[in-house]
Amino acid sequence: MKNFFLLVAGVALLAALIAGRALSKSETYQTFGTLVPRVEVSERVVALTFDDGPTARHTPAVLDALSKADVTATFYLNGQPASQEPETLKAIVTAGHEIGNHAWHHDRLVLITPWRARRGITQTDAAIRASGYDGPITFRPPYGAKLVVLPWVLSRMERVTVTWDVAPEDWGNLDEPAGALAARTIAQVRPGSIIILHPMFDSGASTRAAIPLIIAGLQAEGYIFVSVSELLARRGDPM
Template sequence: MRRWLVGAIVGIVVVLAVVAGLYVLMNSRTYQLQGRLVDRVETDEKVVALTFDDGPTARTPEVLRMLEAAQVPATFYLIGDNLAAHPEYGAAIVAAGHELGNHSYTHRRMVLISGDTVREEIERTDAEIRRAGFQGPITFRPPYGKKLWSLPHYLAEHDRTTVTWDVEPDSAGGASREAIVRDALAQTGPGSIILLHVMHGGESAAAVPEIVDGLRAQGYRFVTVSELLALS
């Protein structure tokens, strides 16, 4: 009886360890089981990529005007069904000289799903991105940064790069503009990839001009994700 109890406890501990390991893997910004994942680029150059997740939304024209005023290129990780609903916004982003990336079709957590579901999420969004007129390489950013087996396997098989981030100053959700600017300036280093959620306006969008000015004052220049990856 005692031996059975010890075995049961050991089994529970092993299961908990496996679950904990999978949770860490699923949420890692720096590692996946297959393929290439980039959260930042190792470089001595003061270059940084500014990236925006989600959308496009009705705020897109405002975001584009802000970027034009700042003379900054950005990479937009767009959701396929939003892009299908607002193709004119995707086309406007491309016409303004920015880069489009794939952020899945439905913004679902892409873990514990079939390979067919992964393929549909990615390829339907790719089709919308091409329909918007973007001709460059399409990198992929997992919704919520989550991935396990099926997603990395598909991306590796198709020689696609997973792009996460190393700076996310608005991750607290309710962070003020001042806090977002402060954290972005403090956390950014050469080769950083900054993630902001500007498609619904609010403090994140308001922080962008100050982030740009602050980083430029530190000697940084802005590039798209593809341009940043080329440095590696």
């Protein structure tokens, strides 16, 4: 009988762990606060977002592609590299792009104290503001991982959490042709979509090459590129 109860307890614990893990990775569910994976609109507007960095090595190519296409994007930056690369951060800001907060380090923020979570977010805001950036700063958790503590801190800070609905899994496949990556991305976009791309590291070569193709392909379908805060404004919710 005792063994039976141990078995039941074990199964219940396992189920709770699996459910917790699924929740923490969900792009559409958050335990507290506002989480936006996409905005419900009928117009063909789309937000292009870039995660991580910034890196001095690869930011210029991204900015160049955006400038040539005259497109505004949103960069979710980590506070530590942003503070270590002030010139790179400044170049993104000067080019007129929106900056988002992607936490201080690129750690999973699932098992974290409220104090540490808040400090990382505040420090990253300060690093972004040090560049002279005065636009809105939404938050995106590293790996999309959130669960209870972080969403609670964000809701107390009245911060909107922005994830994505179009993730072409562009990381780490150096051999993928840019055309295939662009086609896969374009096929997933709907009005109000938020695209996530990872162009900041050496592993992002295909991504960087795909940026002009994604922009041209979506523009050919009548899409207009807007920043995340412009997209959120169309929903009428407070930032």
